[in-house]
Amino acid sequence: MMETMLTVSRLAKKLGLSRTTILYYEKQGLLKPSLIAENGYRWYGESEIERLKSIISYRSYGLSISDIRLLLEPLSISQGQILENHFRALEQEINNLRAHQKAIIELLKKSILLKEKFVNKAKWVEIMIAAGLSKEDMIKWHQKFEEMEPEEHQKFLESLNITQDEITAIRSL
Missing domain, CATH: 1.10.10 (Arc Repressor Mutant, subunit A)
Structure with a gap:
C-alpha cells in the first residue's frame, strides 16, 4: 500500500493551517518533510501528518514551541513534567x-x-x-x-x- 504524500499547501488545507504556520514549524525544528523534490516541493507522509497533529494539539494547550520541541524529542524530560510546569504557570496566571x-x-x-x-x-x-x-x-x-x-x-x-x-x-x- 502506497503512503499518502501531501504538499505544504495540501497539508495546510487538510489540517486547517496556513502554509506559513507549517513552514514556521519546520524552521523551528518541529517538523521535517519526508522529502524535498528537485523542484523544491516539500512532501509530507503519514508520520509527518501525525506529528503535525500532535504539534497542533500541544499548541491548543498553550504550550510554547520550546516545550513542544522537548515533548517531541525521544529522550527529553517527561511529558508529565512539561505539562505539570505548564499547569503551574496557568495556575499562577489564574491567581x-x-x-x-x-x-x-x-x-x-x-x-x-x-x-x-x-x-x-x-x-x-x-x-x-x-x-x-x-x-x-x-x-x-x-x-x-x-x-x-x-x-x-x-x-x-x-x-x-x-x-x-x-x-x-x-x-x-
Whole structure:
C-alpha cells in the first residue's frame, strides 16, 4: 500500500493551517518533510501528518514551541513534567487574574468615594495592595486601562489629584 504524500499547501488545507504556520514549524525544528523534490516541493507522509497533529494539539494547550520541541524529542524530560510546569504557570496566571478581580471589586465598592474625590493616590495604592496586587500588577493594570480606555484612564488619574507630570509618567508605563 502506497503512503499518502501531501504538499505544504495540501497539508495546510487538510489540517486547517496556513502554509506559513507549517513552514514556521519546520524552521523551528518541529517538523521535517519526508522529502524535498528537485523542484523544491516539500512532501509530507503519514508520520509527518501525525506529528503535525500532535504539534497542533500541544499548541491548543498553550504550550510554547520550546516545550513542544522537548515533548517531541525521544529522550527529553517527561511529558508529565512539561505539562505539570505548564499547569503551574496557568495556575499562577489564574491567581493573578483573581487578584485583578478582587481589585475591581474593591474599586466598585469604593466608586462612591472616587466620585466624591475622597480617594487620593495614597488611598488608591492602599486599596490595590489590600486587594492583593503587587507593584508589577498595578503597572499592568494601568497599562491595560490605558490600552483599553485612554480617556477614562486620564480622568481616573486626575480624580486622584496627582500632578500632570505624574499622570504623563503613569500613562507612558
